[in-house]
Amino acid sequence: MKGENFFATCPRGLEQALAAELAALNAREVKPVDGGVAFAGDLALCYAANLESRVASRVLWRVGGARYRNENDIYEQARTLPWPRLFDVRRSIRVNVAAIKSPLKSLDFATLRVKDAVCDAFRAARGSRPDVDTVRPDVRIHAFLTRDEATFYLDTSGEALFKRGWRTKAGDAPLRENLAAGILKLAGWSAPTPLLDPMCGGGTFLIEAAMMALDVAPGDGRTFGFEKLENFNEKQWLTLRDRARARRQPARTLPLHGADKSGAVLQLARENLTTTGLSEAVRLKQMDVLDGGPPAESGIMVMNPPYGERLGAADELAAFYPRLGDALKQRYAGWTAYILSADMQLPKRIGLKASRRTPLYNGALECRLFEYRLVAGSLRRGKPRPVTQ
Numbered sequence: 405m406k407g408e409n410f411f412a413t414c415p416r417g418l419e420q421a422l423a424a425e426l427a428a429l430n431a432r433e434v435k436p437v438d439g440g441v442a443f444a445g446d447l448a449l450c451y452a453a454n455l456e457s458r459v460a461s462r463v464l465w466r467v468g469g470a471r472y473r474n475e476n477d478i479y480e481q482a483r484t485l486p487w488p489r490l491f492d493v494r495r496s497i498r499v500n501v502a503a504i505k506s507p508l509k510s511l512d513f514a515t516l517r518v519k520d521a522v523c524d525a526f527r528a529a530r531g532s533r534p535d536v537d538t539v540r541p542d543v544r545i546h547a548f549l550t551r552d553e554a555t556f557y558l559d560t561s562g563e564a565l566f567k568r569g570w571r572t573k574a575g576d577a578p579l580r581e582n583l584a585a586g587i588l589k590l591a592g593w594s595a596p597t598p599l600l601d602p603m604c605g606g607g608t609f610l611i612e613a614a615m616m617a618l619d620v621a622p623g624d625g626r627t628f629g630f631e632k633l634e635n636f637n638e639k640q641w642l643t644l645r646d647r648a649r650a651r652r653q654p655a656r657t658l659p660l661h662g663a664d665k666s667g668a669v670l671q672l673a674r675e676n677l678t679t680t681g682l683s684e685a686v687r688l689k690q691m692d693v694l695d696g697g698p699p700a701e702s703g704i705m706v707m708n709p710p711y712g713e714r715l716g717a718a719d720e721l722a723a724f725y726p727r728l729g730d731a732l733k734q735r736y737a738g739w740t741a742y743i744l745s746a747d748m749q750l751p752k753r754i755g756l757k758a759s760r761r762t763p764l765y766n767g768a769l770e771c772r773l774f775e776y777r778l779v780a781g782s783l784r785r786g787k788p789r790p791v792t793q
């Protein structure tokens with residue numbers, strides 16, 4: 405296969421981390437832009453990116469693109485693309501259109517026109533058209549519109565890549581797996597540095613960390629959109645997947661620690677660790693972050709406290725943050741804490757000086773990843789600040 409062009413999407417703020425992953429897979433022409441990374445390579449690279457990227461949301465394969473002015477131009481361009489050679493007419497389809505600064509009035513109408521164009525291309529070539537299935541399509545087609553350019557992609561991922569295939573039940577507001585993995589990368593965490601998530605919920609950070617430490621390919625255990633395309637090279641894919649399986653280290657004790665004040669939530673974390681075969685790698689404990697202490701002298705803490713918008717009332721959180729700041733200061737000297745929050749008042753409330761603030765998006769929710777270096781010596785030993793009630 406000659407060089408193809410791809411675009412991997414990711415949560416905004418993680419583009420550089422994704423670019424580094426793709427470069428490590430030997431992708432060519434790696435170019436991060438807002439919300440993703442363009443790159444070039446062959447089919448095997450596309451399979452590898454789907455299998456190995458911890459940060460990507462989807463890997464899209466560019467099948468065409470041109471300038472446009474109206475919906476009719478989009479229809480005509482989509483109509484001339486070789487869809488009937490790219491997938492079988494018996495595959496169901498779904499079309500998604502996304503746009504930035506497009507002059508079109510209705511994206512729904514543009515979506516309909518792309519769908520019509522694909523179906524008309526099939527009718528002309530095969531005498532019949534594919535069915536539409538918006539819930540579980542075999543093949544997803546994406547069109548991306550800028551002010552004057554339309555680009556058409558086939559989605560090689562299928563279900564979004566943060567769905568690793570192990571989550572059966574979602575706890576309270578679980579983090580997306582690729583956002584959790586990206587935060588671990590931004591934090592510079594790697595084994596054997598101790599890692600603590602003191603508000604671990606279903607354990608997403610810990611599971612991603614264990615997978616990183618044990619070299620588990622995040623996509624091993626799920627299916628992908630590329631398997632439904634005509635050019636699917638099963639032999640090549642199985643070779644890649646088997647190589648990843650051979651590399652995987654068996655679960656062993658790792659310095660990964662999780663805690664949550666809720667016993668029910670911890671039970672869910674336990675179930676998730678069992679499903680992923682990672683129970684041995686992680687220690688869990690029922691604990692209130694305001695009461696407990698660190699599991700090691702130093703390490704990295706990651707956490708995403710409840711957001712006012714989603715769980716817990718805003719005034720409860722306003723009272724919680726100063727106490728969290730005190731707990732971190734008094735008991736976690738030597739640790740670096742990373743807190744993901746959409747609450748822009750957090751820095752003021754927590755009473756600690758952030759050494760870094762990284763804008764990140766949790767879905768559509770604008771967040772910051774606050775970094776706090778909890779330095780020994782900033783403590784007044786023997787005279788801890790009273791915990792504000």
Ligand SMILES: C[S@@+](CC[C@H](N)C(=O)[O-])C[C@H]1O[C@@H](n2cnc3c(N)ncnc32)[C@H](O)[C@@H]1O
Binds near residue numbers: 694707
């Ligand atoms: C937004 S959820 C974390 C989700 C988690 N990152 C995941 O991906 O599943 C926040 C968690 O903090 C826990 N929590 C709230 N207050 C706490 C406290 N004071 N100490 C420990 N855990 C707490 C809640 O039980 C909840 O599971």
